[in-house]
Amino acid sequence: MPHVFWADEQGLPATDRGLAYGDGLFETIRMQGRQGLLLSRHLARLTRDAARLGIPVSRRDLQSVCARAVERWPRSDDEGWVLKLTLTRGAGGRGYRADPGMTPNLLVSAAPLPPMPDPAGxxxxxxxxxxxxxxxxxxxxxxxxxxxxxxxxxxxxxxxxxxxxxxxxxxxxxxxxxxxxxxxxxxxxxxxxxxxxxxxxxxxxxxxxxxxxxxxxxxxxxxxxxxxxxxxxxxxxxxxxxxxxxxxxxxxxxxxxxxxxxxxxxxxxxx
Amino acid sequence: MPHVFWADEQGLPATDRGLAYGDGLFETIRMQGRQGLLLSRHLARLTRDAARLGIPVSRRDLQSVCARAVERWPRSDDEGWVLKLTLTRGAGGRGYRADPGMTPNLLVSAAPLPPMPDPAGxxxxxxxxxxxxxxxxxxxxxxxxxxxxxxxxxxxxxxxxxxxxxxxxxxxxxxxxxxxxxxxxxxxxxxxxxxxxxxxxxxxxxxxxxxxxxxxxxxxxxxxxxxxxxxxxxxxxxxxxxxxxxxxxxxxxxxxxxxxxxxxxxxxxxx
Known part of the structure; x- marks a missing residue:
């Protein structure tokens, strides 16, 4: 399970490799109340692409974090918002080289839905x-x-x-x-x-x-x-x-x- | 002047664009006591390349931060260490778009000198x-x-x-x-x-x-x-x-x- 950081509480440690090298990946998920748009595809992509980078994380862990996020930031059923998950390889390592067995960091944040584009084009x-x-x-x-x-x-x-x-x-x-x-x-x-x-x-x-x-x-x-x-x-x-x-x-x-x-x-x- | 963060005190804010998008740059400077190896070239490169990215910072500001860093982390004249400067465009913005006039963030950290390679090759x-x-x-x-x-x-x-x-x-x-x-x-x-x-x-x-x-x-x-x-x-x-x-x-x-x-x-x- 990654270390979970809630963005309304704290940022990632100063030695996090996401900041140092962009050594991580992210998802921005359109939410409506407690539900996410294409949520399972977002979590599948994050899990699959984290594996391509050699960052261990499971769908189950991500699902559990999303469940905690909707408890933490309650919205009405018709309210749109954006849930962002930023997963990094973790903190430290020797320069570009990561230490084997590092625990990933997962930063979770909520943001308002941006203005929607004109459907006419x-x-x-x-x-x-x-x-x-x-x-x-x-x-x-x-x-x-x-x-x-x-x-x-x-x-x-x-x-x-x-x-x-x-x-x-x-x-x-x-x-x-x-x-x-x-x-x-x-x-x-x-x-x-x-x-x-x-x-x-x-x-x-x-x-x-x-x-x-x-x-x-x-x-x-x-x-x-x-x-x-x-x-x-x-x-x-x-x-x-x-x-x-x-x-x-x-x-x-x-x-x-x-x-x-x-x-x-x-x-x-x-x- | 950028907002200065000392890595032994705190990391960057959760919304920093360095973490979100790798929207920033860095220097690692070999130090000996209070002096830096090729220090003026490091600061010149950081200033010049920050300008290429549209991140405003001056040589003078960076020099003043380096002077504060050697006060903060005193070492003997023959002791080698590494000073790292991580400069980001700042925190926030609307997605990839930065807000005009953002104040950059500068994370300053100290690390031990890594092992030196064999001079024989x-x-x-x-x-x-x-x-x-x-x-x-x-x-x-x-x-x-x-x-x-x-x-x-x-x-x-x-x-x-x-x-x-x-x-x-x-x-x-x-x-x-x-x-x-x-x-x-x-x-x-x-x-x-x-x-x-x-x-x-x-x-x-x-x-x-x-x-x-x-x-x-x-x-x-x-x-x-x-x-x-x-x-x-x-x-x-x-x-x-x-x-x-x-x-x-x-x-x-x-x-x-x-x-x-x-x-x-x-x-x-x-x-």
Whole structure:
């Protein structure tokens, strides 16, 4: 069981490796009262990706901490909030090398739900910050998010998101969203192996679309794909903010299809 | 002036962005009594790279904190220790977006000097972890060091370091060291623009070699360059550990030239 720290009481120790090296990972879970949206997927991802980093934690331990969190921060059944779990390898070690058998630290915090995006569509742009993804760490929502922080500095005014590209010029993801493109051939999204963060809403939505028999292609997307005539709609996916259609991308008006948003009903996904 | 936190008293707040996103950077400075090795270069790098990230801090503020640190942790003139400065963008913000005008946090800590490597040479290997460097963040000793942590897991037993390569197969650096190769054409080291961390000892040593009229080439190095007949010596550079010759690399015996170590005299570099 990790050492549990409640953020309204204390932070992590000064020698924590999460601060020192970003040696850990996190989840932000949209809550409604005592229930969490896609909660089991969040905990499954955290457990799986912690194992990829060699940080031992069990689903059972995480479930028990979530149960304590909803007792600690009681909300009415219709009140939305955000539960954040930050899991680090622990405190200490010799430089980058961790000590074997370290006990992980788990920081638990609550925050208000952010403002929800306009369901009629948002404005996005291309980021000037290139995205680099280490194949060994692809998809992991680790604490190494400085590229996203630098890119997010350009999100000002009415801009909702900026989209980051890799060194091959492929559009990979937003700072806090995965991307999904509607085309005449089907739904297109970059493969999980190329992503900085493989979102749980992306995972759920791809499964749901495939279950409905719709074609889903996991393949690279270029800037031309989203601004050209093949684009029938571009969607940004974030498990707290939902399925967000883009109506303007870098001064291009995009077709807005709000149909997809209707298959994402947050109330249905509460656990 | 940043908010200063002394690590023997308290850690950073739970909402600090250094923990949340690795939104900050650090320096580890080899101290002897009240003096620091290459101290002004460490503070210059921290100030310069903080500015690249948009984190405001002045040399003067950092100097004043170092002066307070040596008062707080008094040591005899011949006692070695390590002073660590961790500077973050501050606490809070809206997700990845920082609030304008945030006050940075500076965590200051003291640690014992680690064991020094064998001056006759160390054993190194190639890392299985690929190194990715975002061109916008190249060289910055940021808190995003998960790749180095993963690579350092393989440093066991008599192994001193593992050397990481980029996607082009070029040897870039060790987990905590820069590399310098001696060849018949001169000294060769990868260009700063390709490095994850551009070390202060590397910077000092290249200047010193050039001042002595020796040819210094900043260009990519391949695995074949270091294991082939052109290699007249391979050195690992770290401002705490010094200039470290490699005598064995992935089972290849390398020529060991201890001459370079003699131009690095830690006592000369105390400030």
């Amino acid at each position: 948002v404005v996005a742009d291309f980021s000037r910050v290139p995205l680099t993804v280490n194949p060994l760490l692809a998809g992991i929502k680790s604490l190494n998010r400085l590229e996203q922080v630098m890119a997010a500095q350009d999100i000002q005014g009415s801009l909702f998101e900026v989209l980051m590209s890799n060194a091959r010029g492929e559009l990979v993801e937003g700072t806090r969203t995965n991307v999904l493109l509607k085309t005449s051939l089907g739904w297109v999204t970059p493969p999980a192996s190329t992503l900085a963060v493989a979102g749980v809403l992306r995972e759920w939505l791809l499964e749901r679309l495939r279950a409905r028999g719709e074609p889903v292609l996991e393949q690279p997307i270029t800037m031309a794909d989203v601004t050209g005539p093949e684009c029938q709609g571009l969607f940004l996916l974030n498990s707290v903010l939902g399925v967000v259609p883009v109506r303007t991308l870098a001064d291009h008006d995009l077709p807005v299809d709000t149909g997809l948003a209707t298959i994402f009903n947050p109330l249905e996904l509460l656990e | 160390v054993v190194a290997d190639f890392s299985r972890v690929p190194l990715t460097v975002n061109p916008l963040l190249a060289g910055i000793k940021s808190l995003n060091r998960l790749e180095q942590v993963m690579a350092a897991q393989d440093i066991q037993g008599s192994l001193f370091e593992v050397l990481m390569s980029n996607a082009r197969g070029e040897l870039v650096e060790g987990t905590r060291t820069n590399v310098l190769l001696k060849t018949s054409l001169g000294w060769v080291t990868p260009p700063a623009s390709t490095l994850a961390v551009a070390g202060v000892l590397r910077e000092w040593l290249l200047e010193r070699l050039r001042a002595r009229g020796e040819p210094v080439l900043e260009q990519p190095i391949t695995m074949a360059d270091v294991t082939g007949p052109e290699c007249q010596g391979l050195f690992l550079l770290n401002s705490v550990l010094g200039v470290v010759p490699v005598r064995t690399l992935a089972d290849h015996d390398l020529p060991v030239d201890t001459g370079l170590a003699t131009i690095f005299n830690p006592l000369e570099l105390l400030e």
